[in-house]
Amino acid sequence: MSTVIYLANQQVQIVTGSGNAKSLNVKNCITEEAPEGSIINGMVMNAELFEDFIKSLRVSKKIPEKDVVLVVNSTKFVGKTVELPVMNDKKTVNYLMREYQDSGRSEKSLIGYISLLKEKKFKKIYSEGIEPDFIQYYIDIFARAGVKLNGIYSGEGTLIGFTKITANPHMKTFMLLVADANTLTTVLWVNGTFNYYNSVRCFHEQGTPEYADDIARSVSQINQFMKSNQIEEHLEKIFLNGIDSEYIPMCAEAIANAGVMYPVQEFEFKSAGKVNPYQQKYIRAVAGLIEYDKTSNYITRYQSMAKNKDEEKSESSLKTILLIASVIVIMAGSFGVAWYIRDSKQAELDKLIKKNTSPTMLENLRYYEEIMARNAFLVDQHNSIVGLSENLETYPRGNSKTLKVLVDCAVGYADIYYDSFDAESGYISIVAVSEDVESINQFIKILTEQEIFNKVDYTGYAYDENTGMWNINVTCTLAESAGL
Numbered sequence: 001m002s003t004v005i006y007l008a009n010q011q012v013q014i015v016t017g018s019g020n021a022k023s024l025n026v027k028n029c030i031t032e033e034a035p036e037g038s039i040i041n042g043m044v045m046n047a048e049l050f051e052d053f054i055k056s057l058r059v060s061k062k063i064p065e066k067d068v069v070l071v072v073n074s075t076k077f078v079g080k081t082v083e084l085p086v087m088n089d090k091k092t093v094n095y096l097m098r099e100y101q102d103s104g105r106s107e108k109s110l111i112g113y114i115s116l117l118k119e120k121k122f123k124k125i126y127s128e129g130i131e132p133d134f135i136q137y138y139i140d141i142f143a144r145a146g147v148k149l150n151g152i153y154s155g156e157g158t159l160i161g162f163t164k165i166t167a168n169p170h171m172k173t174f175m176l177l178v179a180d181a182n183t184l185t186t187v188l189w190v191n192g193t194f195n196y197y198n199s200v201r202c203f204h205e206q207g208t209p210e211y212a213d214d215i216a217r218s219v220s221q222i223n224q225f226m227k228s229n230q231i232e233e234h235l236e237k238i239f240l241n242g243i244d245s246e247y248i249p250m251c252a253e254a255i256a257n258a259g260v261m262y263p264v265q266e267f268e269f270k271s272a273g274k275v276n277p278y279q280q281k282y283i284r285a286v287a288g289l290i291e292y293d294k295t296s297n298y299i300t301r302y303q304s305m306a307k308n309k310d311e312e313k314s315e316s317s318l319k320t321i322l323l324i325a326s327v328i329v330i331m332a333g334s335f336g337v338a339w340y341i342r343d344s345k346q347a348e349l350d351k352l353i354k355k356n357t358s359p360t361m362l363e364n365l366r367y368y369e370e371i372m373a374r375n376a377f378l379v380d381q382h383n384s385i386v387g388l389s390e391n392l393e394t395y396p397r398g399n400s401k402t403l404k405v406l407v408d409c410a411v412g413y414a415d416i417y418y419d420s421f422d423a424e425s426g427y428i429s430i431v432a433v434s435e436d437v438e439s440i441n442q443f444i445k446i447l448t449e450q451e452i453f454n455k456v457d458y459t460g461y462a463y464d465e466n467t468g469m470w471n472i473n474v475t476c477t478l479a480e481s482a483g484l
Contacts, residue, residue: 073155162287239267397483
């Protein structure tokens with residue numbers, strides 16, 4: 001026996017009973033008014049007020065302390081129909097996680113789903129994603145009120161699952177419209193498979209023509225949806241639930257006036273083999289009595305995620321410990337190797353220092369320095385001698401080679417006689433006489449053209465009456481290396 005709590009607008013529906021895919025047995029159905037402002041559209045807005053309200057129901061025994069299931073009808077559940085290959089639950093969730101991430105949802109979302117169709121190689125499911133904090137919020141609220149929840153289900157998912165096992169076996173294509181206090185929820189099945197879910201606000205009171213028009217408008221919108229999506233199957237039935245039986249004909253007439261010409265019928269589910277009219281308005285809460293798939297219980301999903309996080313944390317801690325231990329071992333090994341190398345190198349250094357500071361080595365060093373000093377002195381001496389020799393080679397020479405050049409220059413112009421040679425200055429003195437005064441300039445010109453002379457000083461000529469010759473006044477400065 002389970003207790004289901006369904007938050008319906010300002011009201012709280014409480015149903016006790018049991019059920020599975022084959023049978024349903026509803027024992028009791030009640031409605032309680034929650035404190036004003038504590039619930040809005042089925043969502044707990046004031047946790048403190050709501051907790052006090054649940055505590056009072058627990059004291060009156062309307063809510064037990066355990067075996068309680070909560071059905072939450074919230075737009076925070078994001079649902080989608082997915083076709084995927086047949087695989088186990090873990091792989092299915094991973095597949096769906098990628099689907100939701102591609103849609104911009106958080107990678108931390110809890111994923112629940114119910115099976116719609118299963119073939120050999122593929123299956124069709126209806127999945128929903130919700131943030132873990134949302135589930136934890138309700139777990140904490142009821143825990144503080146003294147109630148342990150063993151299941152939290154989506155109002156959308158449970159209604160789709162309940163429709164599958166009640167109305168779906170009898171027909172393939174139909175529409176179920178469920179009326180709450182101020183909402184109209186539509187579930188569409190096409191060719192035996194769930195196709196579309198929609199929920200809209202309704203602002204008119206049940207039993208009025210305006211309310212019937214709201215119903216007709218919702219049915220017409222779904223009919224237009226089928227046409228726009230090129231759904232060729234025709235509706236076999238339009239089921240209405242949550243509406244008083246005597247009001248069904250008015251709704252059927254409004255639907256027909258809207259141009260939707262399909263049979264309209266009240267939807268009734270059986271409990272313990274028979275239809276109880278009073279229970280029909282509790283379909284959203286009754287749907288929570290049946291556990292369609294364990295994969296649709298978000299407490300189970302939440303606990304599984306927490307367990308996986310603990311395992312990941314434990315595994316991460318173990319990996320961290322192993323990593324730290326590995327680093328310590330590597331560092332210890334590296335330190336040992338470094339210490340060994342240091343000792344080896346220190347021993348080599350000590351040996352070299354001892355060898356280099358020994359008396360023999362010091363004496364050899366002193367002798368080496370003396371030899372090097374002596375060698376440097378001899379190298380300097382050798383370089384000086386080589387330099388002197390090279391310098392001597394550059395001194396001009398007043399030798400026969402030089403005199404021959406002078407004689408060759410004077411041929412036909414003058415007679416010359418060697419006088420003296422100054423090796424330090426490079427001056428060579430000659431006595432030159434000529435019979436013809438005009439030949440003197442030609443002789444001087446030839447002298448200036450010779451490469452062995454660096455300078456030719458010609459100061460003129462004078463006539464000697466005693467000899468009848470012209471004395472030529474000329475001094476030549478030899479060029480570097482002349483006479484070699």
